[in-house]
Amino acid sequence: MRSHELTLGRSFGVVFDHGDDFYPALTEFCRDNNIRQGYIPSFIAGFSEAELVGTCEKLDDPQAPVWSRVHLTNIEAFGGGTLAYDPDNDQIRPHIHVAVGLKEYSATGHTSHLLSARVQFLTEMLIIEVIHPRMRRIPEEALYDVPLLRFDPAT
Numbered sequence: 001m002r003s004h005e006l007t008l009g010r011s012f013g014v015v016f017d018h019g020d021d022f023y024p025a026l027t028e029f030c031r032d033n034n035i036r037q038g039y040i041p042s043f044i045a046g047f048s049e050a051e052l053v054g055t056c057e058k059l060d061d062p063q064a065p066v067w068s069r070v071h072l073t074n075i076e077a078f079g080g081g082t083l084a085y086d087p088d089n090d091q092i093r094p095h096i097h098v099a100v101g102l103k104e105y106s107a108t109g110h111t112s113h114l115l116s117a118r119v120q121f122l123t124e125m126l127i128i129e130v131i132h133p134r135m136r137r138i139p140e141e142a143l144y145d146v147p148l149l150r151f152d153p154a155t
Helices: 024-034
Strands: 007-016 038-053 068-087 091-102 106-132 134-140 146-152
Touching: 007 024, 024 038, 024 091, 024 106, 038 091, 068 106
Parallel strands: 068 134
Antiparallel strands: 007 106, 038 068, 038 106, 068 091, 091 106, 134 146
16 A cells, blocks of 8 residues: 655636547646646546446456457446656646446446546536645556556655
8 A cells, every 4th residue: 555645736626518528628627727646536427428448358367457448428427536747758647437327228337447538518527736745657567567656755
């Protein structure tokens, strides 16, 4: 387990517009507001389409991460996540998970890592900036190079 006391900065309510491409809109918000790291305690969303990590195939190694995607349409979502900064590429690295329901299939549910989405009607989100420590995603070689959140208290 890792933990570190967080020094919080600004808090934002963010509303995405109908038709927005979710991750580019999130990146634009972070750039416009100079957000480098933070957390998203929760958000609600309607997505016309989304891709989540998932598969229907038998896994060769059930312990390994799944990198394939499932395409879903016409969904309602509830999610949350974290934002870390990649200084080498000057990019925000979001890690967001969602629970979604397929509207035309009795709200049949899926839960996984969000890879992409297009907003349908609305997405309403809270973003809390973290000032300190720096938050980074470092690939963990012993765990299939999964990028894990790390706190860098020296900065």
